[in-house]
Amino acid sequence: MEFNFDFHTSEQEEQRVNTLLQYLQKQHPETLAWIAQSASPEIKEIIHQNVQGLVGMLPMDDFDVQITTDREDFANLLASAMMTGYFLSRMEQRKNLESSFSGSDCL
Known part of the structure; x- marks a missing residue:
C-alpha cells in the first residue's frame, strides 16, 4: 500500500499548514507500509x-x-x-x- 501525497496541490490548500500531512510526507515508505500491514x-x-x-x-x-x-x-x-x-x-x-x-x- 502506497499513499500518493500529490493530491494536495491547490494554492489555497498549500497556504494552510497541515501538520499531519507534513509528518506523513517525512515518513519512509517502508514505515507507512509496515503500519498499514500491522492492522x-x-x-x-x-x-x-x-x-x-x-x-x-x-x-x-x-x-x-x-x-x-x-x-x-x-x-x-x-x-x-x-x-x-x-x-x-x-x-x-x-x-x-x-x-x-x-x-x-x-x-
Whole structure:
C-alpha cells in the first residue's frame, strides 16, 4: 500500500499548514507500509465496511460503478478512514490488555 501525497496541490490548500500531512510526507515508505500491514484483519474489515458505507454499496458485478469527488471530500474520506483505523487499533490493544489482565491473578 502506497499513499500518493500529490493530491494536495491547490494554492489555497498549500497556504494552510497541515501538520499531519507534513509528518506523513517525512515518513519512509517502508514505515507507512509496515503500519498499514500491522492492522489486524478485523480492523481492515471494519474500515472496508465503513468506507463502503460512506461511498455506496452497489454490487460491481451488476453495475459499472464510477465515483467522482473533489479533493476536499476525498481528504475527508481519507481522514475518516485513518481516524477509524487509529481508534480501532487502540480499542483492539485495550481489549487485548483487558483479556490478559482478566486471565492473571493480579486483580
